[in-house]
Amino acid sequence: MGVRVLVIGTISLCLIPGIDRAEAQTASSDSEVLPAIEVVAPPTTSARPAARPTRGSAAPRATRNVRRVLIYPTAPTPTARSGMDVDKVPAAINAVGAGQIARTGSLNIADALQQQVPGIIISDTTGNPFMPDVQFRGFVASPVAGTPQGLAVYQNGMRINEAFGDTVNWDLIPTAAIRSVTVVTNNPAFGLNALGGAVNVLMKDGFNYHGAEINTMGGSFGRIQSSAQYGKQIDNFSVYGALEGVRDNGYRNFSESAIRRFYGDVGYRTDSSEFHLNMGVAKNNFGAAAAVPVELLQKYWGATYTTPQTTDNRVAYVNLTGKVEATPTWTIEGSARVRAFRQKTVDGNPTETEPCAAPNDTLLCFNDDTNFANGLNGVPIVNPFPADAVLGQIDRTTTRSTTTGATLQATNTDQLFGHNNQFMVGTSFDSGVTRFGASAELGTIGSNYVVNGSGIFLGPSGSPISIGPVSLRATNKYTGLYALDTFDVTDAFSISGGGRFNHASIVLQDQIGTALNGNHTFSRFNPMIGGTYKITPEMTAYAGYSEANRAPTPLELACADPARPCLIAAFLIADPPLKQVVSRTVEAGLRGTKELNIGTLGWKVGAFRATNADDILAIPSPELQGFGYFQNVGRTRRQGIEAQVNLTSKTLQLYASYTLVDARFLDALEIGSNSPFAVDDVVQVLPGNRIPAIPRNRVKVGIDYSVTDAFKVGGDALFVGSQYFVGDESNQAARLPGYSVFNLHASYQINKTFQVYGRVDNILDNRYATYGTFFDRDDIPNFTNGGADFTDPRSVLPARPRAFYAGLKATF
Numbered sequence: 001m002g003v004r005v006l007v008i009g010t011i012s013l014c015l016i017p018g019i020d021r022a023e024a025q026t027a028s029s030d031s032e033v034l035p036a037i038e039v040v041a042p043p044t045t046s047a048r049p050a051a052r053p054t055r056g057s058a059a060p061r062a063t064r065n066v067r068r069v070l071i072y073p074t075a076p077t078p079t080a081r082s083g084m085d086v087d088k089v090p091a092a093i094n095a096v097g098a099g100q101i102a103r104t105g106s107l108n109i110a111d112a113l114q115q116q117v118p119g120i121i122i123s124d125t126t127g128n129p130f131m132p133d134v135q136f137r138g139f140v141a142s143p144v145a146g147t148p149q150g151l152a153v154y155q156n157g158m159r160i161n162e163a164f165g166d167t168v169n170w171d172l173i174p175t176a177a178i179r180s181v182t183v184v185t186n187n188p189a190f191g192l193n194a195l196g197g198a199v200n201v202l203m204k205d206g207f208n209y210h211g212a213e214i215n216t217m218g219g220s221f222g223r224i225q226s227s228a229q230y231g232k233q234i235d236n237f238s239v240y241g242a243l244e245g246v247r248d249n250g251y252r253n254f255s256e257s258a259i260r261r262f263y264g265d266v267g268y269r270t271d272s273s274e275f276h277l278n279m280g281v282a283k284n285n286f287g288a289a290a291a292v293p294v295e296l297l298q299k300y301w302g303a304t305y306t307t308p309q310t311t312d313n314r315v316a317y318v319n320l321t322g323k324v325e326a327t328p329t330w331t332i333e334g335s336a337r338v339r340a341f342r343q344k345t346v347d348g349n350p351t352e353t354e355p356c357a358a359p360n361d362t363l364l365c366f367n368d369d370t371n372f373a374n375g376l377n378g379v380p381i382v383n384p385f386p387a388d389a390v391l392g393q394i395d396r397t398t399t400r401s402t403t404t405g406a407t408l409q410a411t412n413t414d415q416l417f418g419h420n421n422q423f424m425v426g427t428s429f430d431s432g433v434t435r436f437g438a439s440a441e442l443g444t445i446g447s448n449y450v451v452n453g454s455g456i457f458l459g460p461s462g463s464p465i466s467i468g469p470v471s472l473r474a475t476n477k478y479t480g481l482y483a484l485d486t487f488d489v490t491d492a493f494s495i496s497g498g499g500r501f502n503h504a505s506i507v508l509q510d511q512i513g514t515a516l517n518g519n520h521t522f523s524r525f526n527p528m529i530g531g532t533y534k535i536t537p538e539m540t541a542y543a544g545y546s547e548a549n550r551a552p553t554p555l556e557l558a559c560a561d562p563a564r565p566c567l568i569a570a571f572l573i574a575d576p577p578l579k580q581v582v583s584r585t586v587e588a589g590l591r592g593t594k595e596l597n598i599g600t601l602g603w604k605v606g607a608f609r610a611t612n613a614d615d616i617l618a619i620p621s622p623e624l625q626g627f628g629y630f631q632n633v634g635r636t637r638r639q640g641i642e643a644q645v646n647l648t649s650k651t652l653q654l655y656a657s658y659t660l661v662d663a664r665f666l667d668a669l670e671i672g673s674n675s676p677f678a679v680d681d682v683v684q685v686l687p688g689n690r691i692p693a694i695p696r697n698r699v700k701v702g703i704d705y706s707v708t709d710a711f712k713v714g715g716d717a718l719f720v721g722s723q724y725f726v727g728d729e730s731n732q733a734a735r736l737p738g739y740s741v742f743n744l745h746a747s748y749q750i751n752k753t754f755q756v757y758g759r760v761d762n763i764l765d766n767r768y769a770t771y772g773t774f775f776d777r778d779d780i781p782n783f784t785n786g787g788a789d790f791t792d793p794r795s796v797l798p799a800r801p802r803a804f805y806a807g808l809k810a811t812f
Helices: 098-103 109-116
Strands: 036-040 066-072 095-097 120-123 133-136 139-141 151-155 178-184 197-203 209-219 223-234 237-248 257-269 273-287 309-325 330-350 353-355 364-366 391-412 421-445 451-457 470-488 493-510 518-536 539-550 581-596 599-613 616-620 627-632 636-648 652-665 669-672 682-685 697-706 711-720 739-749 754-761 769-774 794-798 803-811
Touching (some): 095 098, 095 109, 098 178, 109 120, 109 133, 133 197, 330 421
Parallel strands (some): 151 197
Antiparallel strands (some): 120 133, 209 223, 209 803, 237 257, 257 273, 309 330, 493 518, 581 599, 599 636, 636 652, 652 697, 739 754, 754 803
């Protein structure tokens, strides 16, 4: 495909990341977006001092030439002060602070990411807002097993992509306890899965958060949420804790949510060292309503299709981190962690089990009339159901993972050839052990599309397409060694280079038979190079190139045989090999700030191109609805531009951004589909076809205005362009329409302690969908139309209607 040139102009204003503030925040103040440190500014002479003051220096603060440097992370370390001067980062800068998170009124971090980061949008592919897909530049971090993951996510230096499928459970992150979130690109130091970048979450502690806060909000759809946090520094020690709870009935049937989370941190620091022990637990329950046929949605916006669909997530983790300034120019830091995760899912579905044809019509068959549906004892199941019953099945999975890991990193700031230089070298090791199990219970589907279980469980049935109980033990071992150097060629020009070597070992052990047994290793060195040039004191140009890789997950490896597709995320079948995905990314742009009479203006504009080799997709089976397999599909490409402009003053904050994401297949392939344009249930993908579920255009606008010192009002808007339905990889069907959402919010500070606030989401009550796919119209009758067949194969995720919320916050 030819390169397309697009010229964009945007006007807006908003909070600039990294406003100069004291590092320790009170409970009532906004946290800075990027951590800031103080360094000795270079003198006007040609001699260049070290980049940081000597430890124990007795020089009075007023007599030292001190400047504040905003720090951007260069590796997944848990220390806010670790990283690079933001002016020297050869990539786009994307950061969200605690104040920006608080203004969303949400205990879901994905909401703030969508609002503040130009390239991010979210979609509720599960039908539950607390289990979103977060998509950045066309790469996804999703809680849905079987989704090809493209973002690495870290919390205080701890990788939280789950061991079995690299999934990301955003609901387990304690949102009130977040200090800052950065979305890092062009940096392979963040290890496996950072194809499109990495999300780096840093948490609060008692050194940077002082005071106490209680925040309670309630409103539409039975939402009630509350959070409490407390932080205190006592000499060299600190303590911090946050507790959160949410109950929400959901805007669709069977989509209720219950969230319970705790995060705590104990810290100790001196002039030359800092140590933290942080821990967290969460127990969350969700009703996931998933996609629904548009014919049902036209009758009732809260409709569902085949339930129950529930998820139970539990996690507990402990993370020990430390940082020591061994010399004035050498810093050593590291972490050791352990994390236990458990997930249980219940999923009502159509079934391929049906009465056998004569002369075996008293028995049940699976998929055809020649393969008996067997019970757990291996004996064909006698049909216990009435002749007019619509059969279904309840699929249950259990995933238990225990992961341990450690990271060690050293940073040096000695000058090199008389020029400022920052060198970083580190290593990481993560090990995970997962036990996965799945079962299928037969049942009947009622007129409300609820599957009622019968107590009859399926044993091994069907050939080559089969189903049956699964018990699998998977072991992951991920090792990385990385180095990065940033050298100041001149005061204005800096170059960065380095890379990371990744080694992944994945062992699968079938606990029932031998079909899933496998031993796989993947290794690769990913380089990066880039540079920044300060054209003027207020404008910086950047450019960079990097590579990243993703090893196939145990889930993908255990379901990769086209001849033996499986019910993805439930019934694993075989263990053929897959190739690792390799992404090559180039990006360049301009950014700058300028002080104006009306406030501080910040802006950025950049372009990116990421090309994946041997990309992995979940391929639906053309023979069996709901079944599929994972396959390398050749090359794919995601490219585009990002533009953002902000203005912030004491009374006014505005922002606007535009992102174009052009995502395409570069090689031909065939994909199973329920598209009306499919031939024999297969669509032919041609080079240049757009990848479904990736909207091309995204526009974001927001404003906050202080009417008085106590009364503030604001609003934000999101415009997302159209996208192709999943299953329409050939780009023949009409696209899922784009959508726009407008939200308003206001707050009033009653006194120093109490604040009341409110918000209205989707104020125009727009009815739109964030995700679309196709379904098999013959599986289940349309009970709302007298049991006739469905006529429209489209199935979509309806978004939340208009909602009202109000809350009270107390700070002490």
